[in-house]
Amino acid sequence: MIALWMAYATVITLILSIAAALLDRAAAATIRQRRWVWAGALLLSVAIPAWTTIASRLRIGLEPRSVQQPPVNRAVAVARSVPTSESLLASLLARAE
Secondary structure, three states: OHHHHHHHHHHHHHHHHHHHHHHHHHOOOOOOOOHHHHHHHHHHHHHHHHHHHHHHHHHHHHOOOOOOOOOOOHHHHHHHHOOOHHHHHHHHHHHHO
C-alpha cells in the first residue's frame, strides 16, 4: 500500500514539475520573480497526495454500517469492471515483487 502511494505521489510531482517548467519558460519574458511558479509546484506536490490520503481515510469513517446494494443497471456494471489506473499500477507493483 505504501509503495502504491509513493508511486502516486511521484507521478503527481512529475506532472507538476513538467507544468512548472513549461510555465517558467513561457513566463520568462513577463514575470521577474518566477520562483513563485516553482514554490506553487512544490506546495501542490505535497498537498495533493496528502489531501487524497486524508480524504480517503475520512470517507472510510463516514460509510454507514449496514448498506443495502441498490439494483445495478448493465452500464454501471460494465463501467465498474473496467480497470482503473490505480488497479493497473497495483498489479504492476505486485508483479515486480
